[in-house]
Amino acid sequence: MTKMQNFLKGLVKENPTLVLVLGTCPTLAISTSVVAAFGMGIAATVVLICSNMAISALRNTIPDRVRIPCYIVLVAGFVTVVELVMEAYAYSLYQSLGVYLALIVVNCIILGRAEMYANKHGVVDSAIDGLGMGLGFTLAICSMATIREILGAGSWCGIPIPWFHDNPIGILTIAPGGFFVFGCMIALVNKITKGKAIKKKEFGCMGCMLCEKGCGKEEKQ
Amino acid sequence: MKTIFFVILTAAITNNYVLVKFLGICPFLGVSKKLDQATGMSLAVIFVEVLAAAVTWPIYHLLLDGGIDFTYMETVVFILVIAALVQFVEIVLKKYVPSLHKALGVYLPLITTNCGVLGVTLNNITDGFNFRDSVLTALGCGLGFFLAMVIFSGVRSRVEEATPPKAFEGLPITLVSAAIVSLSFFGFAGILTNLFG
Numbered sequence: 001m002t003k004m005q006n007f008l009k010g011l012v013k014e015n016p017t018l019v020l021v022l023g024t025c026p027t028l029a030i031s032t033s034v035v036a037a038f039g040m041g042i043a044a045t046v047v048l049i050c051s052n053m054a055i056s057a058l059r060n061t062i063p064d065r066v067r068i069p070c071y072i073v074l075v076a077g078f079v080t081v082v083e084l085v086m087e088a089y090a091y092s093l094y095q096s097l098g099v100y101l102a103l104i105v106v107n108c109i110i111l112g113r114a115e116m117y118a119n120k121h122g123v124v125d126s127a128i129d130g131l132g133m134g135l136g137f138t139l140a141i142c143s144m145a146t147i148r149e150i151l152g153a154g155s156w157c158g159i160p161i162p163w164f165h166d167n168p169i170g171i172l173t174i175a176p177g178g179f180f181v182f183g184c185m186i187a188l189v190n191k192i193t194k195g196k197a198i199k200k201k202e203f204g205c206m207g208c209m210l211c212e213k214g215c216g217k218e219e220k221q
Numbered sequence: 222m223k224t225i226f227f228v229i230l231t232a233a234i235t236n237n238y239v240l241v242k243f244l245g246i247c248p249f250l251g252v253s254k255k256l257d258q259a260t261g262m263s264l265a266v267i268f269v270e271v272l273a274a275a276v277t278w279p280i281y282h283l284l285l286d287g288g289i290d291f292t293y294m295e296t297v298v299f300i301l302v303i304a305a306l307v308q309f310v311e312i313v314l315k316k317y318v319p320s321l322h323k324a325l326g327v328y329l330p331l332i333t334t335n336c337g338v339l340g341v342t343l344n345n346i347t348d349g350f351n352f353r354d355s356v357l358t359a360l361g362c363g364l365g366f367f368l369a370m371v372i373f374s375g376v377r378s379r380v381e382e383a384t385p386p387k388a389f390e391g392l393p394i395t396l397v398s399a400a401i402v403s404l405s406f407f408g409f410a411g412i413l414t415n416l417f418g
Contacts, residue, residue, distance in 0.1 A: 024246040099343050099347065103339060111334065175242075175407070184397075186396065188388070
């Protein structure tokens with residue numbers, strides 16, 4: 001796999017949000033405004049690149065049995081850095097992201113990539129994978145925010161859009177709208193790929209390795 | 222007494238973590254297929270959320286916020302505390318209450334990365350709750366999760382039998398039905414302030 005393919009797979013073929021269905025919480029919660037969604041995407045991308053690089057560099061040092069706590073601490077460290085930087089230089093964005101910024105720590109995309117990719121590949125490859133996956137997440141959350149903001153609030157990035165501004169569908173900006181739009185987007189992906197993309201991983205929960213372990217056990221019982 | 226109910230019900234219903242605030246969606250979608258699994262997961266969540274809130278509150282106010290300001294470390298410290306706590310609970314249950322461990326054991330490791338647990342501890346600090354309200358909010362959130370899981374597993378068992386358009390099969394139709402369940406919770410908005418206010 002060339003570096004370009006490695007980068008592109010995160011954007012389209014293995015898009016973390018729409019195909020692997022990981023990290024659903026921030027996708028649903030932050031996608032009410034495009035600006036906040038973009039900020040969330042970039043924050044997660046930065047954390048993902050840093051954590052992928054650190055984990056890949058330390059992959060021979062971290063003992064296998066305690067790797068999950070080690071990953072969590074590394075990720076939490078990077079999240080704190082991003083949090084402090086954002087609080088200092090982009091305070092309004094920091095406020096609109098609220099608790100979801102800190103919750104990047106438990107985002108399945110980041111732990112999932114650490115377990116599925118970074119602990120088996122080199123530093124450069126892991127960084128590229130992180131960049132691709134992060135941008136794929138940004139792309140997905142921004143397109144969902146675009147739909148919800150235009151139809152629900154009648155604006156895009158805060159700029160009012162003529163006809164939609166007078167006829168907003170308010171429900172799309174609250175929680176039920178989030179579930180609904182996300183469901184429709186995944187149905188669209190299903191339609192385009194003829195159901196091939198998502199079937200191989202049944203649920204978002206399974207994609208994440210911690211859950212995979214638990215759910216696997218559960219099915220055996 | 223009135224405030225106790227108010228705090229619990231606010232966290233459980235009007236601010237339901239799953240359906241209103243989108244925290245803990247993964248287990249909500251993943252483990253809600255069967256009622257018994259949904260119940261087991263929810264009980265484990267209630268248990269860990271209450272314990273986590275009771276442990277992180279003193280840590281924040283006595284250690285991180287006492288004397289030297291270490292509050293920026295809250296995310297790192299809290300996730301470590303929760304991970305350790307989950308391990309600890311699992312070991313204790315295995316040794317002393319094997320029956321409970323059998324019922325909850327499978328779900329416990331999953332809870333470390335449940336956004337709900339970290340979310341409720343962080344929110345308790347941001348909202349400036351005292352110790353009692355923090356624990357009560359955590360209890361309420363857990364109960365709210367339980368409520369959402371039970372309702373949703375019922376809805377899902379009906380949805381499984383339906384035949385939606387092909388593209389909507391599986392996850393998409395589940396999300397759309399979650400939207401409808403979530404809508405029902407918005408019906409409670411404002412009811413508590415009218416009841417207790």
